[in-house]
Structures are given as C-alpha cells and as structure tokens.
Amino acid sequence: xxxxxxxxxxxxxxxxxxxGGLLPPLRSRSLLGRLAERFIESGLLLAAAxxxxxxxxxxxVLVSESLPFFRHVSAREFLxxxxxxxxxxDPHHGIMPLVAGTLTTTAVALLVAMxxxxxxxxxxxxxxxxxxxEVLKPALELLAAVPTVVYGYFAVDFVTPALQAFxxxxxxxxxxxxxxxxxxxxxxxVSSLSEDAIRAVPMLLREGxxxxxxxxxxxxMRVVYPAAFSGIASAYxxxxxxxxxxxxxxxxxxxxxxNLSFNxxxxxxxxxxxxxxxxxxxxxxxxxxxxxxFAAGVTLFVMTLGFNIIGAVMRRRYxxxx
Amino acid sequence: xxxxxxxxxxxxxxxxxxxxxGATLTVGAMLFLGILLFDLARDGxxxxxxxxxxxxxxxxxxxxxxxxxxxxSLLIMLVTAVTAIPLGIAAGVYLEExxxxxxxxxxxxxxxxxxxxxxxxxxxxxxxxxFVFRFNFGQSILAGGLTLGCLILPIVIVSTREALRTIPRGxxxxxxxxxxxxxxxxxxxxxxxxxxxxxxxxxxxISRAIGETAPLITIGALxxxxxxxxxxxxxxxxxxxxxxxWVWSPFTVLPIQMFNWVSRPxxxxxRNAAATGIILIGLTLTMNAxxxxxxxxxxxxxxx
Amino acid sequence: xxxxxxxxxxxxxxHAGPARMTAxxxxxxxxxxxxxxxxxxPASRAIKAQVENFSFFYSTVQALxxxxxxxxxxxxxxxxxxxxxxxxxxxxxxxxxxxxYPGNRYVGRILLHPDNLxxxxxxxxxxxxxxxxxxxxxxxxxxxxSIFENVAYGLRLRGIRSRSELEGRxxxxxxxxxxxxxxxxxxxxxxxxxxxxxxxxxxxxxxLANEPEVLLLDEPTSALDPIATSxxxxxxxxxxxxxxxxxxxxxxxxxxxxxxxxxxxxxxxxIEYGATAEVFxxxxxxxxxxxxxxxxx
Numbered sequence: 001x002x003x004x005x006x007x008x009x010x011x012x013x014x015x016x017x018x019x020g021g022l023l024p025p026l027r028s029r030s031l032l033g034r035l036a037e038r039f040i041e042s043g044l045l046l047a048a049a050x051x052x053x054x055x056x057x058x059x060x061v062l063v064s065e066s067l068p069f070f071r072h073v074s075a076r077e078f079l080x081x082x083x084x085x086x087x088x089x090d091p092h093h094g095i096m097p098l099v100a101g102t103l104t105t106t107a108v109a110l111l112v113a114m115x116x117x118x119x120x121x122x123x124x125x126x127x128x129x130x131x132x133x134e135v136l137k138p139a140l141e142l143l144a145a146v147p148t149v150v151y152g153y154f155a156v157d158f159v160t161p162a163l164q165a166f167x168x169x170x171x172x173x174x175x176x177x178x179x180x181x182x183x184x185x186x187x188x189x190v191s192s193l194s195e196d197a198i199r200a201v202p203m204l205l206r207e208g209x210x211x212x213x214x215x216x217x218x219x220x221m222r223v224v225y226p227a228a229f230s231g232i233a234s235a236y237x238x239x240x241x242x243x244x245x246x247x248x249x250x251x252x253x254x255x256x257x258x259n260l261s262f263n264x265x266x267x268x269x270x271x272x273x274x275x276x277x278x279x280x281x282x283x284x285x286x287x288x289x290x291x292x293x294f295a296a297g298v299t300l301f302v303m304t305l306g307f308n309i310i311g312a313v314m315r316r317r318y319x320x321x322x
Numbered sequence: 323x324x325x326x327x328x329x330x331x332x333x334x335x336x337x338x339x340x341x342x343x344g345a346t347l348t349v350g351a352m353l354f355l356g357i358l359l360f361d362l363a364r365d366g367x368x369x370x371x372x373x374x375x376x377x378x379x380x381x382x383x384x385x386x387x388x389x390x391x392x393x394x395s396l397l398i399m400l401v402t403a404v405t406a407i408p409l410g411i412a413a414g415v416y417l418e419e420x421x422x423x424x425x426x427x428x429x430x431x432x433x434x435x436x437x438x439x440x441x442x443x444x445x446x447x448x449x450x451x452x453f454v455f456r457f458n459f460g461q462s463i464l465a466g467g468l469t470l471g472c473l474i475l476p477i478v479i480v481s482t483r484e485a486l487r488t489i490p491r492g493x494x495x496x497x498x499x500x501x502x503x504x505x506x507x508x509x510x511x512x513x514x515x516x517x518x519x520x521x522x523x524x525x526x527x528i529s530r531a532i533g534e535t536a537p538l539i540t541i542g543a544l545x546x547x548x549x550x551x552x553x554x555x556x557x558x559x560x561x562x563x564x565x566x567x568w569v570w571s572p573f574t575v576l577p578i579q580m581f582n583w584v585s586r587p588x589x590x591x592x593r594n595a596a597a598t599g600i601i602l603i604g605l606t607l608t609m610n611a612x613x614x615x616x617x618x619x620x621x622x623x624x625x626x
Numbered sequence: 627x628x629x630x631x632x633x634x635x636x637x638x639x640x641h642a643g644p645a646r647m648t649a650x651x652x653x654x655x656x657x658x659x660x661x662x663x664x665x666x667x668p669a670s671r672a673i674k675a676q677v678e679n680f681s682f683f684y685s686t687v688q689a690l691x692x693x694x695x696x697x698x699x700x701x702x703x704x705x706x707x708x709x710x711x712x713x714x715x716x717x718x719x720x721x722x723x724x725x726x727y728p729g730n731r732y733v734g735r736i737l738l739h740p741d742n743l744x745x746x747x748x749x750x751x752x753x754x755x756x757x758x759x760x761x762x763x764x765x766x767x768x769x770x771x772s773i774f775e776n777v778a779y780g781l782r783l784r785g786i787r788s789r790s791e792l793e794g795r796x797x798x799x800x801x802x803x804x805x806x807x808x809x810x811x812x813x814x815x816x817x818x819x820x821x822x823x824x825x826x827x828x829x830x831x832x833x834l835a836n837e838p839e840v841l842l843l844d845e846p847t848s849a850l851d852p853i854a855t856s857x858x859x860x861x862x863x864x865x866x867x868x869x870x871x872x873x874x875x876x877x878x879x880x881x882x883x884x885x886x887x888x889x890x891x892x893x894x895x896x897i898e899y900g901a902t903a904e905v906f907x908x909x910x911x912x913x914x915x916x917x918x919x920x921x922x923x
Contacts, residue, residue, distance in 0.1 A: 033503075040505045041420055047412035048421070051434050051479065054472045058444060061451030116347050123344020136348055138614040143355055145526075145610045147533025149577040150362070150599045153584050157592065158361045184354050215333035217340045238439070245441020247536035248577075252584055272443050272536065279446075279540045285455055293540075297447040301440070308439040312432075422728045492767035496829070499721055500780040500836060501757035510779070515770055 062298045069093075069291035078295065084258040084274070086292040093292065095299050097258035101175065101268035102303075105250050106243040108179025108264050109186060113239050116183075117190025118225075118232065124191065125198040126220040137192060144188040152252030155181040160253065173255030173267040182249050186239045193238065197231025198224055230314050237311035241304045247272035271300045362603065366596025374597060378548040379579065383590035388598055390547040391579035394463070395532060397551060397568060398575055401467020402474065402531050407524055409471075410478025414520075415508050417479070418486040438476035445473045446540025454541050461542040463551060464569040469537050474527035481523020485516035518620040522613045529609035533602060535577040545582040547574045576602050671698040673739055674870040675720070675840060680734035680746075682715055682724070689715045692734070693896045695889050697840070702862065702871045704885035704902065706878060708917065712894040713874045717842050720745060720872065721759045722752035738840075757784065760833035761842040765849050766825035768817035768832075773809050776817050776828055780836040795835055803831035804861050823854025830861065834869075841865065843873040847880065859884050878918055882906050890914045 070078070073093040081094025120140070124133050160177035164170045170177075201224050209219040225232070247270075255267030256277045269277070275293045283290045377387025417434075421427035449469035459465040489512055497507045513520075551571035555563055576598055583595035675697040682690040690712045697703050705713035715724075722745065724730040732746035738758070745755060760780075768776050777796045786792055796813075800806040805827040809820070817828055826846060833841060843862065847855040862871060863884050875881050881888055881902065888905040890898045890913070898905055898914045909915040 037503050037505055041416075044412045044416035044420060047409050048416040048430050048479075050409055051413060051437060051475060052430060054448070054475065055433050055437055057452050058440065058448040061448045062444075065447075065451050116351065119344055120348050120351065123340070123348065127341050127344055128348075134618075136352075138610075138617075140348070140351060142607060142610055143351060145529060145533075145606050146355070146358070147535070147577055147599075147602050147606055149533070149535045149581050149584070150358070150603050153580065153592075153595055153599055154358045154361060156584065157365065157596075158357070184351060187351055215337045217336040218333065220340075241439050241441075245443065247441070247443045248581065251536075252581065272441065275443055275447070276536055276539050279450075279542060280545070294447060294451070297444055301444050304439060304441055304444075305436065308436055311439070312435060490767070492763055492765055493769065495723060495726070495761075495763065496767045496769065496832075497779070498726060499723065499756055499761040499763075500832065501753050501783050502779075503753055506783065511769060 065294035112183025121194035155253035178253035193235035369597035394573035405471035414482025446537030485519025685729035707891035760838035799835035
C-alpha cells in the first residue's frame with residue numbers, strides 16, 4: 001500500500017486527482033519570469049532612489065548657485081552686516097534682517113500654535129467623547145489644507161484690520177497679523193501629532209493616577225502630558241519647521257522690506273518673502289541678485305534641516321519609550 | 323480622612339473648567355476657518371460667474387477672469403500626478419516590501435523624512451537651477467509640474483508605506499505560501515488591499531499641490547497670461563496633432579493669479595482675488611473631505 | 627465526548643474518489659484522554675521528507691539545533707513542545723517562509739523525496755518549492771476577496787486560466803475541505819463573511835487546491851472554538867491518506883488524537899520522536915514524560 005504513492009510523479013502531489021488529470025507539471029520557473037521579477041525590482045529600486053536624487057539636486061543647486069555669491073560676499077559680511085540690500089546701488093549682504101523677520105513671525109506663530117494646539121490635543125484625547133473626536137480631528141486638519149495664499153489674503157483683508165481696532169498705529173503690513181494666521185494654520189500639525197502621542201500613552205499610567213484619586217485634568221497634565229512629551233515635542237519641532245518655511249502668508253501680509261527688527265508690530269521681510277519678491281522681478285540668470293536668492297535659500301535650508309534633525313532624534317527617543 | 327470635600331470640589335471644578343476651555347479652543351479654531359470662508363464669500367462670491375471662468379486676466383478688474391489660471395492649474399496637476407503618483411507608489415512598495423535592512427534603505431528612508439520637511443520654496447529654487455536653466459525646460463508647464471511632483475513625492479511615498487503597513491503579515495505569508503513571487507504578492511494582494519489608503523494620500527498630496535504658490539513663483543511662472551497652451555489636436559492642418567506641445571507652454575495657476583490680484587491696489591482686484599480664493603479653497607476642501615470619507619469608510623470596512 | 631467523536635469513524639463521505647478508496651483508513655480510537663492514544667501505525671511508511679542535522683538561526687540567535695527526524699508519507703506527524711521550543715520555526719523551514727525576513731540562516735538539510743531535493747539549499751527556488759508544499763496558518767488568513775477567488779488564487783499562479791477547469795478544481799478543493807455544502811451557493815461572497823472555522827477550512831481548501839505533496843499546519847485550530855476544532859481535526863485525519871501532513875500543536879490531546887508520529891521538541895532540540903502511542907505512553911525521556919503528563923509547559 002505504501003508504495004502506491006511513491007509511484008506518483010513529482011507533479012501534483014495528491015494521488016490521482018479526481019478532476020481529470022494532474023495539475024500542469026511543475027517546471028522550475030522560467031528564465032523569463034525570473035528576469036521580469038528582477039526587472040521590476042530594479043524599477044522599484046530606481047523609483048525609491050529618485051528621492052535621493054531630489055535631495056542631491058537641492059543640495060547641488062543651492063551650493064553651486066550660491067558659491068559665486070559667497071565668492072563675492074564674505075561669510076563675515078553675510079552673517080554680521082545689519083543691512084540686506086542686494087538690489088541697491090550700494091549693496092549690503094547681511095542675512096540677519098531676513099533671519100530676524102523669519103524668527104519673529106515664527107515666534108508669533110508658535111505662541112499661538114503651541115499652547116492652543118497642545119490644549120486641543122489634550123482635550124481631544126482625554127476629554128472629548130470618542131465620536132466627537134473622530135469628527136473634530138479631521139475637521140481641524142482642514143486648517144492645514146487651506147492654500148497659504150488664501151491665508152495671506154485673509155491676513156491682509158481681515159486679521160490686520162481687526163488687530164488695528166486694538167492697536168491703532170499698527171501698519172498695514174506687520175509681522176503680528178500674518179504670524180497669528182500662520183499660527184492657526186499650524187495648529188493641526190501640533191494638535192494631531194500630539195494627540196497621537198498622547199493616545200499612545202498606556203492606559204495603565206492613567207489608571208494609576210486615577211486610582212490615587214486624581215481628576216482628569218491633573219492626570220492629563222501631570223501624568224499623560226509628561227509621558228507623551230517627546231512625541232509632543234517632535235510635533236512642536238515640525239511646527240517650527242513649517243513656520244520657518246512658510247512663504248505666501250508673510251510675503252503678502254508682512255511687507256517686503258528687510259528690517260532688522262524683532263518687534264512683531266513692525267513690517268519686515270522673511271527669507272522666503274525675499275525669495276518670492278526677487279523671483280517676481282525679472283533678474284538675469286547669473287547676476288548677483290539672482291545668486292542672492294540661493295544664498296538666502298541655503299540659510300533657510302540649513303535652519304529647517306537643523307529643526308528636522310532635532311525632530312527626528314526626538315521621535316526616535318519617543319518610539320523607544322514604550 | 324485627608325481628602326476634604328473642598329479638594330474634591332476643586333478637582334471637579336478643574337475638570338469642568340478644562341472641558342470648557344478645550345471645547346472653546348477647538349470651536350474657536352473652527353470658527354477661524356468659518357470666518358475666513360465667510361470673509362472670502364462676502365468679498366468674492368458675487369464675482370464668480372461664467373464670464374469670470376472664461377475670461378483672461380485684464381487690466382480692467384471687471385473684465386478679468388481666471389481662464390488661463392484654471393487651465394494652467396489643471397495641466398500642472400496633470401504633469402504632477404503623472405510623475406509623482408507612479409513614482410511614489412513604486413518607491414513606497416520598494417521600501418516597504420523589497421528593501422532589506424541595509425545602509426542604503428536606511429539612507430533613502432532618512433532622506434524621505436527630511437525631504438518631507440523641506441520648505442516648498444526650496445523645491446522652487448532647486449527647480450529653478452535644474453529644470454529651468456540646466457535642463458532648459460524654461461518656465462514651462464513641464465518645469466512647474468515636475469517641481470510640484472518632487473514636492474509631493476514624499477507625501478505619496480509615506481502614505482503608500484503607511485497603507486501597506488496596515489496589511490497584516492499573515493496576508494503576505496498566505497500568498498507567499500501558495501507560491502506567489504514578491505511582485506505577485508504586491509500586485510495581486512498588497513496594492514489592491516491598500517488602494518483606499520494610497521488614494522487618500524494621493525488626494526491629500528494633490529490638494530496640497532493645487533494650493534502651492536511659492537515654488538512656482540520661484541521658477542518664474544508668469545502672473546499675466548492671456549492665452550491658452552496649444553491644444554493637443556487642432557483644426558489647423560499645419561499643426562493638426564501636437565500631443566505634447568502644451569507641456570512647453572508658459573503658464574500661470576490659480577494661486578499665482580490670486581497672489582497677483584492681492585498685491586494690486588484697489589478693491590475691485592481684491593474682489594477678484596477673493597473669488598479665486600473661493601475656487602481654490604473649494605477645490606482643496608472638497609478633496610480633503612473626500613479623503614476623510616475614504617479613510618473613514620476604509621476603517622469601518624476592513625477588519626483583518 | 628465519545629459520541630461527538632463518532633462521525634469520525636463513519637464511512638468516508640460519498641464524494642470520496644477512487645484514490646481514497648484504495649486506502650482503507652486505519653481505525654481511529656475514540657479516546658480523547660492524553661493517556662490513551664491511537665495505536666502505532668500498522669507498518670512504518672515511506673519517508674516523504676527527512677530533516678538531517680538541521681539547525682536554524684534568526685540572525686545570531688539559534689532557534690533549532692541539530693534536529694534530525696523523518697516525516698512519513700500518508701501519516702500525520704505532530705510537533706509538540708512548550709512555547710519557544712522551535713516547532714513552528716521548523717515547520718516554516720519546509721516552505722522557506724523564513725526567506726521573507728532578513729538575516730535568517732539554515733544549516734543542514736531537509737530532503738524532500740522522491741527526488742531528494744534539499745529544501746533549504748540556496749539554489750532551490752522557494753517559489754517552486756511552495757507550489758509543492760502548502761501551509762495553513764495559526765489564524766485563518768483568507769484574502770479579502772471572494773470565496774471563489776481565494777481558492778482560485780494558487781491555481782491562477784500555476785497558470786490555470788480556463789474557467790471550467792478552475793470551477794471544477796475549486797469544487798473539489800472545497801469538498802475536500804468539507805466546506806462545499808456550506809458555500810456552494812455563495813462562492814462570490816466575500817470570504818470574510820464566513821465564520822472563523824469556515825475561514826480556516828477555506829484556507830485548507832486554498833492549500834489543497836494546489837495538490838500539495840506536503841501540508842504544513844501551524845496550530846490550525848488554536849483560534850477556533852471546540853466544534854470548529856473537531857471538524858477540522860476530522861478533516862485532517864481524512865486528508866492524510868492523500869498528503870503528508872506535519873502539524874504543530876499546543877494541544878496534547880489533539881496530537882494524541884490525530885497524529886501517527888510525534889516529535890517532542892524542547893529549547894530548539896528534538897528530544898524524542900516516535901510513534902504517537904510510544905511517545906505518549908512510554909516516553910523514553912524524562913522531559914517528554916513531564917510534558918505529556920502536563921507537569922510543565
């Protein structure tokens with residue numbers, strides 16, 4: 001009896017299939033099939049590698065186009081000169097006025113987005129009923145979906161005039177209005193990511209606190225928030241990097257005059273606004289004005305890269321936490 | 323008893339106060355969006371009509387329209403979608419299903435995370451240096467579409483990977499155990515099952531691209547265009563069929579048109595800007611709503 | 627309990643084909659207690675697969691050490707042992723599932739007869755191999771497709787396109803998995819509409835449609851309720867007349883009930899192998915005895 005089965009050919013293991021014959025005999029896979037498989041894998045690999053090419057392109061362009069600029073302008077002048085007037089007859093190339101504008105608008109935005117975003121995140125995850133949260137979270141994310149040029153319009157057309165009701169001598173172009181609008185725009189970056197981090201905190205931790213008689217608010221602020229902090233902090237860093245790179249809101253509503261001022265009531269240009277302003281004109285390829293936008297771009301790139309790296313390190317730490 | 327009634331009362335009060343505060347802030351943020359929509363509608367809704375959609379920009383605000391802008395936006399999105407979607411999905415599949423844990427895969431991964439955090443205007447500078455001048459694409463639809471394609475590529479890759487990651491390991495093993503090859507597993511199972519997730523990411527990415535202004539200004543997109551790109555098929559016998567000529571055409575897009583009108587003096591232009599803003603925000607919010615619904619239905623449907 | 631086992635001894639179902647007729651199933655004991663097991667198989671059977679001095683490493687962690695054991699044709703071999711002993715790891719070597727994850731290493735040989743193919747050799751194509759060896763997993767894992775498409779999938783991979791042939795084979799596979807009667811009117815319905823037990827039988831049908839030479843079962847009933855479990859056990863016993871079966875189980879009664887040979891593993895080593903009755907009633911090793919009598923594990 002035991003030999004019956006061994007007599008069967010390798011193909012189709014079940015003895016005498018009842019369905020009119022064996023399955024097609026097994027050949028080892030065809031060369032063509034294997035080649036196709038290889039070919040597809042290489043194609044997918046190339047697609048993945050393309051993203052490296054983009055980064056390479058960014059670094060290459062920023063470096064190669066700003067090198068001539070830095071041959072012309074010393075790093076010392078670039079970092080210490082208090083004026084940025086590359087288009088003037090008497091050009092000055094100090095990046096600090098643009099950096100000041102960028103940092104000031106960013107600071108205003110963060111003063112709005114960080115507290116509001118965090119409180120919303122805590123409220124959503126610890127206080128709001130889950131059905132409501134399911135609706136509110138994507139609704140809040142719509143704030144980040146509005147095109148920034150629309151926000152710019154809103155800042156000029158509504159927010160600044162509204163602020164002028166309280167601060168009568170606020171100029172039409174200022175850093176406060178666009179800063180606030182930018183802050184609202186990045187609230188969902190803070191609230192959504194923080195909420196994810198807060199919800200990742202194990203229930204056990206909360207129960208420990210409740211068991212000791214703590215209320216929801218105390219538990220949320222003293223136990224949950226600290227436990228989720230590194231995740232929340234990485235949300236903050238993302239928000240910073242968004243604010244630093246934001247262009248249209250400030251280009252429309254903050255004015256385009258480089259101005260070494262940290263007063264949000266002043267008009268000023270940010271790095272991004274300067275690049276837009278120059279791009280709108282018709283600058284000849286290779287002129288110092290053309291090169292100056294790349295020098296500004298390098299500064300911006302380095303700033304955001306720094307924030308992104310800090311954020312990545314924090315995220316990694318946070319992943320290890322549980 | 324250490325715990326006094328007053329302490330308990332305080333705890334209750336705190337909880338209730340925070341409940342109110344959190345709800346107020348959330349409602350306030352939504353209200354901000356509401357006021358924005360209202361402000362736009364008040365200024366611009368009356369401007370939106372057939373004439374506005376079918377006219378070129380003009381020095382006279384009452385006669386101006388967004389024809390060249392919406393056609394430009396549409397064509398730019400076409401180029402962006404055609405480049406970024408297949409490339410992004412392919413890269414996502416590679417990183418999630420093929421890549422072995424080695425330095426190369428790690429490098430690509432870090433690179434994509436970083437790329438997602440690079441400000442959009444930097445993509446514009448890259449495109450200006452590479453596409454416009456080095457590759458000589460000029461300030462064309464091709465250059466603009468590729469710029470936005472690069473910009474949204476990380477979003478497509480990340481959402482593809484996230485969608486693939488939700489498919490349980492058992493599903494892959496079941497297919498492999500039946501003798502499927504890696505590509506068959508991806509093609510027959512992983513991609514179909516993750517399609518809603520990928521689609522959600524793609525819609526969000528495209529909606530982001532539609533609203534992007536800065537990188538296109540940086541590559542030198544024009545703000546005043548009073549003609550349309552050449553159609554692929556015309557009646558003119560000399561240029562009867564020129565299927566891809568339009569990609570070389572200069573362009574403007576809706577957000578640039580809006581920006582241009584915002585920066586002009588006079589309430590009439592501001593009204594045009596508001597009308598353009600309504601169209602833009604209508605497009606992006608609709609796309610986001612579709613994405614949300616898709617995600618919600620997906621979460622309900624799938625119960626691995 | 628005893629009565630519930632009765633149908634198992636009924637004559638083979640009517641749809642049993644000629645192949646099954648040639649082999650009268652050996653009598654199966656009705657006893658369910660672990661201390662009474664089925665008798666030793668009538669004669670020792672031809673070897674279908676032979677594990678030889680086999681070790682396995684998850685990167686640097688050794689999961690299997692120098693395992694040697696045969697898997698016999700038309701018999702059920704059960705792999706038992708406490709969690710982490712390496713039984714599932716060994717099972718997943720047979721269809722090279724470990725190839726899917728990086729850093730895994732096979733040392734030694736697993737020979738598949740009659741062609742003496744070393745399953746774990748690098749040059750053996752895992753895809754072709756998996757077409758000869760099917761697997762059923764711990765948790766039912768049907769594809770989110772229709773019932774029909776689930777069973778059809780393996781056949782399509784083998785290049786079967788003809789509608790009528792697919793339909794015929796799918797019916798046979800579903801009959802073999804004792805599922806046909808329950809699903810024949812809703813083949814186009816999603817597989818997820820089935821109950822857990824039905825899903826697992828669907829996975830068995832999916833595996834059988836490929837007409838495998840060896841069927842690997844990785845705790846196939848651990849996620850199921852007792853009734854679904856007993857149906858699947860019946861099925862497995864029926865199937866062994868046609869396909870070599872290796873089953874990993876945590877449930878010692880199950881091993882005793884259905885298997886012909888039992889291998890007890892502990893800490894990555896094979897401690898004892900033999901006819902199931904021997905291993906359960908007369909264990910040679912102290913560890914085996916402790917385990918099968920429930921003293922540890």
